[in-house]
Every structure is written in structure tokens, then in C-alpha cells.
Amino acid sequence: MALITTGGNPSSSATDDIELLNLNYYQELYRAALKGNWKEAKSFLDRDPDAVKARISNLKMTALHVAACEGHSEFVENIVALMPAAELAQLDDLGYTALHYAAIGGSLRSAKALLAANSNLTQVVDSEGRTPLLLAASLGSESKEVVWYLLLVTTDEKPGQPFTGPRAAYLVNVLIASGLHEISLYLLEKNPHLATAVDHQDNNCTPLFILARNKSNFLSGSRLGFLETCIYQFLPVEVDYRPPRSVRAHVVGHESVQDQLRMPTQNKGQVLHGLRRLLCGAIKPIASARFRQLQDAKLRHHCAVELVQQICKQISKKNVSERSDYLLKLEILNTATVNGTTEILRILLNFFPDLIWVRFSNNRFLVLTYAIEHRHENLFRMVCDKTARNKLMAFAVLEPRETILHLAAKLPPLSQLSSISGAALQMQRELQWFKVVENLVHPYYKEYPNTNLETARELFTKEHKQLAESGEKWLKDTSNSCMLVATLVATVVFAAAFTAPGGNNDDGDPNFLDKKTIMFMVFAVSDAISLFASLTSLLMFLSILTARYAEEDFLESLPKKLIIGLASLFIAIATMMVAFGATFTIVLSKKFNWVYIPITLLASFPVTLFALLQLPLFIQMVRSTFGRSIFRPQNIW
Incomplete structure (x- = not known):
């Protein structure tokens, strides 16, 4: 060619x-x-x-x-x-x-x-x-079995040296970042030195920093609804610190891994735990995907706490100056505090109590000031009781010339503010924060001006002006919509009271008053309750529309009216459907005696739908307004 x-x-x-x-x-x-x-x-x-x-x-x-x-x-x-x-x-x-x-x-x-x-x-x-192994941990982490398998069959030999070489710290960091906490625990158990390893090739990252950076590793960083919280508390935690059985089957016969398979499992012999495990085992095949996600999340949270414990044990073996450099210069404490990761801070403070006195260059104490500034309730509970230590922290004047009350007067980060539904409830929570911090501050500092000569109260009004306006608009829009529904319900049930099912006789008495006594009484009582509840709801929402909308009204007055209005509206809708079902049963039961079953099912659908749509907001309002204080003290130690 x-x-x-x-x-x-x-x-x-x-x-x-x-x-x-x-x-x-x-x-x-x-x-x-x-x-x-x-x-x-x-x-x-x-x-x-x-x-x-x-x-x-x-x-x-x-x-x-x-x-x-x-x-x-x-x-x-x-x-x-x-x-x-x-x-x-x-x-x-x-x-x-x-x-x-x-x-x-x-x-x-x-x-x-x-x-x-x-x-x-x-x-x-x-x-x-x-x-x-390193590529599996960083790029193939969705396949946990492959990572397990390669971890078991990989030895620490040259040229790779995955457990002692220059990329060893990166290996444990990517395992933790990928959420493979069980594998990370296993790796640290076999190679304790990796617990405090520093990845100098990646901005001096450490395993503890990776854990602190991702809030979802812990319960404190997970946003769970009311029902999800109840299910989460019930779920058992079953941790086996050995590789899964399916992986162990593939490595039997490898001389290099026989000793690695002999790791103790977590002993869970309590009767309550056994009952939980049996019940969850029965539910799991039919459970929803969200249920399984909660179970995986709880296991991940548990393993993350165990990882922090192991890491802190290794840090405690260092001398005082090395500990300080590791925790402060590597941004671990700062990151955990800003993210509000109470699990990490609680464990760190139990291992190293002196950290509670750490303050930064602007005279800010580690826990108290960041908890207020970033609105971390769980973090604030650790330091809100009036001990001598907390009083000293509360009375410190920060730089530039402001108190902790000025921090409470500023708007929080958007991520924290948006965790609460509705501008009105956001304003309520901000007022609650300001009030509780105000109780910590000495009267002398309540009127202490900042560099702009603004007191904390003046700063609060200035910073929250737009939020208050948004809260007013949200409440008015909600009230107008609910008033329309309440008016329709009141109109319908009022008319139904004078058009009884079956018509009236010549004396004006309902024809079914004697023939269908029980079902007719159900209709009459539920119709009356629906009318009274809808009128109550109407008045509550009307009072919201005519409120003055002062800052203090957002704390209790307006939320209470909204709670009563929504509860009354729910009762009105529910009893209206009961009255409708009773009427339908009275009219059709002569020829179709089974008619009450589909009527009951169909009538319960709109009531259930209304409850599911409004229940999360309603529960949040009730807990925020009438529940136990979110700022109740908790013991650190």
C-alpha cells in the first residue's frame, strides 16, 4: 500500500x-x-x-x-x-x-x-x-459491596500503600464524605492512625472536618417532620462492624484477610431492642421508601457519632499544643459550631472541657455567640442556663462594639430562616430568640449602643422590617382564603338545618325524626357543630385581618388566633361531611342498606386530605406557641 x-x-x-x-x-x-x-x-x-x-x-x-x-x-x-x-x-x-x-x-x-x-x-x-480501592471509594461509592471487597483484599504494600502512603488520609476522607461510615469505622479500627490523618494535598482536610462539614451526617442537621421524628425514635439501630455476609463469602480463602474478618459485633441484647427489631423486620417488606430511608439515616447518624468518638480518642493521645493546632487551625471547631453539629461539639467538650472557653479574635466565645448568630437551638440549650461560665460569656462585649443581644437582633442566615414555614412563624421565632437572649443579658447592656449608636431593639426593628411586612401579608392572604371556605361551610350547614332530609310533615316536624332517630340525631348534632365551628373560624380570621400587626403581636396573639381559626375550620369541614353522610344514609338506606360504607369512605377523603395538607403547619404553630420552650437548658457534660 x-x-x-x-x-x-x-x-x-x-x-x-x-x-x-x-x-x-x-x-x-x-x-x-x-x-x-x-x-x-x-x-x-x-x-x-x-x-x-x-x-x-x-x-x-x-x-x-x-x-x-x-x-x-x-x-x-x-x-x-x-x-x-x-x-x-x-x-x-x-x-x-x-x-x-x-x-x-x-x-x-x-x-x-x-x-x-x-x-x-x-x-x-x-x-x-x-x-x-481509592477509585472505588471516590468514584464508585454507590456500590458499597465493591468498596468492602477491595478494602478486605488490598494490602498496604508498595507502590500503592493505601493505608500508610501519601493518599491514606484522602481514602478515609472520601469514605466518610460518601456516607460509608460503617466501612470508615472498620478502617479506623484496623488503622487507628488514620483517625487524625491530615490530607495536605486537599487543603489540610481531616476526617473530623469532613464529618463536621456535612450536617446530614447527624440528627441535629437533619430536618424531620413530626411523624418522621416519631418513627425515627422508634427505629432500632443494628450495627455489625464486620463486612456484610455477602462480601465475606467472596474473600474466604484470602490469607491476607482472615484476621480482618474477626471483629466484634455490637451486642444488642435488650428486650426492647429485640421487640423493635422484630417489628421493623415485619414492617420492612411492605414499608415505603421513606421508612427505609429513615432507617438508613439513623444507622448513618449512629456510625457518625461512633466515628467522632474514635477520632477524639486518637486526638486525646496528642499533647496539648498538638490538640489545639488540630482542632482550631484546621477549622474543625469553627465548622462544627457554624453548622450547629451538637453531636460533635458535645463529644469534643466531654473529651476536652477547656474548649468551652475558646474565643476567636473578635472576642466571640465558641458556642454561645455562634449559636445565637446562626439560630441553632440545640447548641444554645447547652449554654443558656445561668451558670457563672455562661454569664461571663453573655456579658462579653464583642467586636465591633456589640453584645450578644445585637446578634439576636440581626437576621439569621437564609438557610436557618427558611427551615420554618410561613413568614409569620419566622417572625415569631425571631421574637422568641430575642426575648430569651434578652433574659441572659444584664439590664445595663440591654440599651448598649453599637458602633452605629443603635440599641439591640432598634436594630431588631430595622433588620426585621421586611420580614414583618411579609408576615402580615402571609397572614392576611391565609385568612382571606380560609374565610372564604368558612363562609361557604356556614352557608351550606345553615341552609341544611331548615331542609331536613325526608322533608317535614303538616306540623312542621321532620318525617324521619321518629323513624331514623339515631341517624337523624347524628345529622342534627353534626350540622349544628359545623355551623358553630365555621362561625368561630370566620370570626378568628376576621380578627386577624383587623389586627394592628405590631411586632409583639407576632409572638403570641396572631399565632393563637390562626391556630384557633384553622382548628375550627377543620372541625367545621369534618362535621359537615358527617352531616352529609348521615343525610345520604337516611335517604337511601331503605333500598340500599350497605350505602353507609362507601359514603363513609368518600366523606372521609376530603377531611383526610385537608388534615394532611394543613397538619404539618398546624403542628409547627402549636409546638412553637404552646409547646415546651425550645430554649430549655441541657447539660453539656
């Missing part, structure tokens, strides 16, 4: 053309590997057995690389059986072996086949020095 060149190095062009010819020759094998079609690939390999080692793509990938990258496990198993063990460790132009691709793709079957043929593949690093 004649080579046509357009300048440059003729020998180089000739090489390129030869390579192009080779790639064209392997197109059939390449397509078969992409599709996972072993029959086509086997036919090609029967004609050319050496093609099993050939580079069939521009990236110097073999058929094994391609199949592993595409996740074709059966193809990988078949072609591994035809390849020499040494060839399995070849890197392509991207710098990956087939095991790297299997780890990234989360294919346990492919990884097992490759390691069965060549157990040294776990130590082969890619072009950036990453082992398959």
Missing part, C-alpha cells in the same frame, strides 16, 4: 497509518466488547488468539479494558480465562487497569474474576498513583 504524506516525518506518518490499519482490523472485537457480546468476541479470538492481548482502541485499551469499563461482567470473566495473569495489570493511555474500571463502575463480579486470576492487581496504581 502506498503511503501518502503531506510533509513532516515520513516514518511517523507510516507508523500512524499502520496503527490505523490495526485498529480497523480490531473493530469487530472492539464492538463486541462494547456490547458485551462474548459470542462474537470468541469467534474473533478463535481466528486470532493473540488478539486477546492486542490494543484495540486509540487509548491503547484491550478488549478486557473495554468490557470492564462498560460493566460487562460475564465478558470479563470469559476473557480473563484466556489472558496471561501478567497482562491483566497493563495500563491503557488513561492510566487504568481493568480492575480500576471495575472499581469505578462498581462491578463486584468483574473485580472478583480479575483478582482470582491475579491477586497483585490491588497494588497496581493508575497514572496518578491511585489504587483500585
Whole structure:
């Protein structure tokens, strides 16, 4: 074949053309590997057995690389059986072996086949020095079984050295960031030094910083509804610190991992826990996805707390100056406090009590000021009782020239403000914060001006002006909508009182008064209750519309009226449907004596729908207005 060149190095062009010819020759094998079609690939390999080692793509990938990258496990198993063990460790132009691709793709079957043929593949690093385990933890973390498997079969040998080398800290950090807390606990149990390892290649990140950065690792950072909170408290926590049984089955026989499988499981012998486990086991097959998510979340939260405990045990082995540098200079304390992660702070303070006195350059104490500024109730409870320590913290004048009451007067971060539904309830919570912080401050400092010569009260009014206006608009819009519904209900039930089912006789008495005594009484009573409840609701919402909307009204007056109005409206709708059902039953029961069953089901649907839609807001209002104080003190120690 004649080579046509357009300048440059003729020998180089000739090489390129030869390579192009080779790639064209392997197109059939390449397509078969992409599709996972072993029959086509086997036919090609029967004609050319050496093609099993050939580079069939521009990236110097073999058929094994391609199949592993595409996740074709059966193809990988078949072609591994035809390849020499040494060839399995070849890197392509991207710098990956087939095991790297299997780890990234989360294919346990492919990884097992490759390691069965060549157990040294776990130590082969890619072009950036990453082992398959590290790639599985960072890019294939959705497949927990693959991460477990590679962790068990990987040894700490050169060149990878995944547990003591320069990327060891990154390994434990990505495991924690991926939410693989059980695996992280196992890794730290076997390699305690990793608990305090610092990843100098990634802004000096540490395992504790990664835990503090992600609030969802802990219950304090998870926003659960009322019903979800009740279910969460009930769920048992079953932690087995060993690898899952399905993974252990794959590594039996590996000499390097037999001792790793002998780890104690958590002993849960209490009767109550056993009953919870049995009940949850029975519910789980029919439970909703949200139920299973809550169970996984509780396990993740539990393991995160255990991780913090293990890390703190390792930190306590350092000297005082090293502890200080580790916790303060690496932004761990600051991050945990800003995020309101009470679990981390409580454990840290129990291990190192002196941290409670830490203050930053602006004279802000660690817990108290950040709890107020970022509106973390759980954090504030730890320091809101009037001990000498907390009084000293409360009386400190911050820089620039402001008190903790000025912090309470400022608007919180949007993420904290939006955690409460409705502008009116947000304004109520802000007033509650201001009042409780005001009780901590000495009277001398209540009128203390800041650098703009504003007292805390003046600053509160200024900062919350827009929120108060939004709260007023929200209340008026809600009241107008609910008034319309209450008016319709009152009109209907008032008319129903004078048009009794079955009509009236010549004396004006209802015809069914004596014949259907029980159902008629149900109709009469429910109709009357519906009328009274709807009128009560109407008056409550009318009083909201005509309120003065002063700041103090948002604290109790307006929320109480809204609670009474919504409760009355719910009762009015429910009893109206009862009256309707009773009427329908009276009229049709003579010919259709089963009619009350579908009527009851249908009548309960709108009532249930109304309750489900309004219940979360209603419960939040009741708890915020009438419930126990969210600022009740809790003991740190």
C-alpha cells in the first residue's frame, strides 16, 4: 500500500497509518466488547488468539479494558480465562487497569474474576498513583459491596500503600464524605492512625472536618417532620462492624484477610431492642421508601457519632499544643459550631472541657455567640442556663462594639430562616430568640449602643422590617382564603338545618325524626357543630385581618388566633361531611342498606386530605406557641 504524506516525518506518518490499519482490523472485537457480546468476541479470538492481548482502541485499551469499563461482567470473566495473569495489570493511555474500571463502575463480579486470576492487581496504581480501592471509594461509592471487597483484599504494600502512603488520609476522607461510615469505622479500627490523618494535598482536610462539614451526617442537621421524628425514635439501630455476609463469602480463602474478618459485633441484647427489631423486620417488606430511608439515616447518624468518638480518642493521645493546632487551625471547631453539629461539639467538650472557653479574635466565645448568630437551638440549650461560665460569656462585649443581644437582633442566615414555614412563624421565632437572649443579658447592656449608636431593639426593628411586612401579608392572604371556605361551610350547614332530609310533615316536624332517630340525631348534632365551628373560624380570621400587626403581636396573639381559626375550620369541614353522610344514609338506606360504607369512605377523603395538607403547619404553630420552650437548658457534660 502506498503511503501518502503531506510533509513532516515520513516514518511517523507510516507508523500512524499502520496503527490505523490495526485498529480497523480490531473493530469487530472492539464492538463486541462494547456490547458485551462474548459470542462474537470468541469467534474473533478463535481466528486470532493473540488478539486477546492486542490494543484495540486509540487509548491503547484491550478488549478486557473495554468490557470492564462498560460493566460487562460475564465478558470479563470469559476473557480473563484466556489472558496471561501478567497482562491483566497493563495500563491503557488513561492510566487504568481493568480492575480500576471495575472499581469505578462498581462491578463486584468483574473485580472478583480479575483478582482470582491475579491477586497483585490491588497494588497496581493508575497514572496518578491511585489504587483500585481509592477509585472505588471516590468514584464508585454507590456500590458499597465493591468498596468492602477491595478494602478486605488490598494490602498496604508498595507502590500503592493505601493505608500508610501519601493518599491514606484522602481514602478515609472520601469514605466518610460518601456516607460509608460503617466501612470508615472498620478502617479506623484496623488503622487507628488514620483517625487524625491530615490530607495536605486537599487543603489540610481531616476526617473530623469532613464529618463536621456535612450536617446530614447527624440528627441535629437533619430536618424531620413530626411523624418522621416519631418513627425515627422508634427505629432500632443494628450495627455489625464486620463486612456484610455477602462480601465475606467472596474473600474466604484470602490469607491476607482472615484476621480482618474477626471483629466484634455490637451486642444488642435488650428486650426492647429485640421487640423493635422484630417489628421493623415485619414492617420492612411492605414499608415505603421513606421508612427505609429513615432507617438508613439513623444507622448513618449512629456510625457518625461512633466515628467522632474514635477520632477524639486518637486526638486525646496528642499533647496539648498538638490538640489545639488540630482542632482550631484546621477549622474543625469553627465548622462544627457554624453548622450547629451538637453531636460533635458535645463529644469534643466531654473529651476536652477547656474548649468551652475558646474565643476567636473578635472576642466571640465558641458556642454561645455562634449559636445565637446562626439560630441553632440545640447548641444554645447547652449554654443558656445561668451558670457563672455562661454569664461571663453573655456579658462579653464583642467586636465591633456589640453584645450578644445585637446578634439576636440581626437576621439569621437564609438557610436557618427558611427551615420554618410561613413568614409569620419566622417572625415569631425571631421574637422568641430575642426575648430569651434578652433574659441572659444584664439590664445595663440591654440599651448598649453599637458602633452605629443603635440599641439591640432598634436594630431588631430595622433588620426585621421586611420580614414583618411579609408576615402580615402571609397572614392576611391565609385568612382571606380560609374565610372564604368558612363562609361557604356556614352557608351550606345553615341552609341544611331548615331542609331536613325526608322533608317535614303538616306540623312542621321532620318525617324521619321518629323513624331514623339515631341517624337523624347524628345529622342534627353534626350540622349544628359545623355551623358553630365555621362561625368561630370566620370570626378568628376576621380578627386577624383587623389586627394592628405590631411586632409583639407576632409572638403570641396572631399565632393563637390562626391556630384557633384553622382548628375550627377543620372541625367545621369534618362535621359537615358527617352531616352529609348521615343525610345520604337516611335517604337511601331503605333500598340500599350497605350505602353507609362507601359514603363513609368518600366523606372521609376530603377531611383526610385537608388534615394532611394543613397538619404539618398546624403542628409547627402549636409546638412553637404552646409547646415546651425550645430554649430549655441541657447539660453539656
